[in-house]
Amino acid sequence: MINTKFxxxxxxxxxxxxxxxxxxxxxxxxxxxRAMGHEVIMIERPSPQDANDAVETYKPDxxxxxxxxxxxxxxxxxxxxxxxxxxYNTDILSGTIACALSCLxxxxxxxxxxxxxxxxxxxxxxxxxxxxxxxxxxxxNCACSGExxxxxxxxxxxxxxxxxHEANLYFVLxxxxxxxxxxxxxxxxxxxxxxxxYFESVRPKDDExxxxxxxxxxxxxxxxxxxxxxxxxxxxxxxxxxVGIPMALVALGSLVSYLGARGGD
Amino acid sequence: xxxxFVERWYSRIPEMEKDLPxxxxxxxxxxxxxxxxxxxxxxxxxxxxxxxxxxxxxxxTSAHTFGYEDIREIRQVAYERVKRIxxxxxxxxxxxxxxxxxxxxxxxxxxxxxxxxxxxMERVIKLxxxx
Numbered sequence: 001m002i003n004t005k006f007x008x009x010x011x012x013x014x015x016x017x018x019x020x021x022x023x024x025x026x027x028x029x030x031x032x033x034r035a036m037g038h039e040v041i042m043i044e045r046p047s048p049q050d051a052n053d054a055v056e057t058y059k060p061d062x063x064x065x066x067x068x069x070x071x072x073x074x075x076x077x078x079x080x081x082x083x084x085x086x087x088y089n090t091d092i093l094s095g096t097i098a099c100a101l102s103c104l105x106x107x108x109x110x111x112x113x114x115x116x117x118x119x120x121x122x123x124x125x126x127x128x129x130x131x132x133x134x135x136x137x138x139x140x141n142c143a144c145s146g147e148x149x150x151x152x153x154x155x156x157x158x159x160x161x162x163x164x165h166e167a168n169l170y171f172v173l174x175x176x177x178x179x180x181x182x183x184x185x186x187x188x189x190x191x192x193x194x195x196x197x198y199f200e201s202v203r204p205k206d207d208e209x210x211x212x213x214x215x216x217x218x219x220x221x222x223x224x225x226x227x228x229x230x231x232x233x234x235x236x237x238x239x240x241x242x243v244g245i246p247m248a249l250v251a252l253g254s255l256v257s258y259l260g261a262r263g264g265d
Numbered sequence: 266x267x268x269x270f271v272e273r274w275y276s277r278i279p280e281m282e283k284d285l286p287x288x289x290x291x292x293x294x295x296x297x298x299x300x301x302x303x304x305x306x307x308x309x310x311x312x313x314x315x316x317x318x319x320x321x322x323x324x325x326t327s328a329h330t331f332g333y334e335d336i337r338e339i340r341q342v343a344y345e346r347v348k349r350i351x352x353x354x355x356x357x358x359x360x361x362x363x364x365x366x367x368x369x370x371x372x373x374x375x376x377x378x379x380x381x382x383x384x385x386m387e388r389v390i391k392l393x394x395x396x
Binding site (some may be wrong): 014015018019021022066067068069070079101102103104128129130131132133134135138139149150151199200201202203204207208209210212213214215217219220221222225231 | 278279281284285350352353354357359361362363365366367373383384
């Protein structure tokens with residue numbers, strides 16, 4: 001992809017501030033993508049209207065968002081419904097590649113918008129997408145390792161709170177690197193595997209740290225297995241007139257030669 | 266086989282796994298470290314654990330030799346691993362999902378326990394092989 005437009009819908013507040021765990025990782029990946037020369041638009045804490053306006057204004061090629069979801073519905077800031085199958089705002093993804101960090105939308109919504117609403121491709125999850133989270137009223141600043149309340153070593157903690165979201169975002173990063181959607185999906189899946197191998201090789205300092213790491217490994221495996229990609233398959237290629245006429249002439253020429261060679265039997 | 270077999274096998278077990286259950290003997294689970302220590306001490310339990318480990322190793326390293334009872338045992342070991350891991354989580358540690366669920370403590374098992382047990386079963390088989 002060259003000079004592709006990426007739109008990031010950076011929500012923060014769902015029930016608590018759990019959505020910012022993914023959005024702060026997305027900001028980092030978005031800056032990486034911008035540094036590659038792509039156009040990057042980041043909308044902070046978008047309402048559904050803010051998101052629609054951004055899509056209308058910037059006409060992005062790729063849209064990433066995080067928000068609570070279910071098989072038919074995805075939401076944005078404060079769990080406000082953005083898209084709901086079959087008919088609520090489902091055209092908004094038309095012509096785009098969507099990366100939905102939104103639970104369960106891979107069961108129905110993703111397939112529906114690709115098959116019926118012009119979305120080019122949709123990466124989502126068929127099960128719940130899990131991630132480590134700190135008890136928000138007590139520790140409201142854990143996202144992107146702002147706070148580490150569990151005694152896990154600092155160098156591990158950062159990876160623990162970011163890895164699941166980062167592996168999802170590798171789909172978008174893969175697109176920015178010029179991969180097609182299938183390659184970018186594999187890139188994301190490999191990132192889940194990378195983190196699983198990494199954490200399995202850690203020497204834990206105590207039982208608590210081992211338990212946190214193992215739980216993260218289960219989460220990564222579960223999220224990886226739940227990943228699904230829907231892609232609009234290109235229609236069979238039809239020869240355009242400009243190509244069709246010369247091809248017809250070649251065919252006619254072949255027929256004349258054939259008849260000539262047979263001596264007009 | 267010999268005590269050296271257990272030493273070689275134990276040396277290949279990652280630190281992450283040395284204190285998590287790996288085999289079941291007489292309805293009790295044992296970790297790699299417990300097996301190693303009993304074998305090195307030369308106790309009667311060590312002999313039994315070594316025999317059990319060797320049997321499971323042979324089955325794990327040849328194709329299609331786990332029977333129904335073996336699989337049931339491995340599932341039980343995996344379950345004990347998951348239970349132990351969840352019990353040792355720091356207080357207040359939670360996991361959340363983008364469906365809006367937030368769970369901590371034993372409820373983590375309800376949320377991802379099935380996946381965790383499946384993962385740990387595969388892990389146990391790999392560790393028995395010394396992978």
